[in-house]
Amino acid sequence: MKYSIAILTGVAFFAAGLTGPAFSQGTPQTVAIMKVDPQSLATGYRVSKVVGSSVVNEGNETVGTIDDLIVTPGNTVPFAVLSVGGFLGMGTKYVVVPYNSLQVRDKKMVLPGATKESLKGLPEFKYMTD
16 A cells, blocks of 8 residues: 555646646736726717628618728728629629728718719729638
């Protein structure tokens, strides 16, 4: 029995030695927290409701559809990816406009001055593949 306890104790010390020493995690990091007014935030638009919305011009003509919203690391303004042209996904072109160029009027996304032709004339946006 003494022999078994001695072996188990030796195995425990050996196993503890394999784990290595515990190192400090470095200097503590802080996160800047900004207060947000929930009342004003509640007046905003959920991305899940914006994506898929039709985009119209001032004449209420559909000029595209919001395919996605993109936020880049260096910009504070999100960008809207619009799909223009095409039919049932065939021949669709993606273009990007700053989200703040869109206006919400009567629950519609309006891009003032836009036409299908003017949007088709913008450089094509291609999603990066992972």
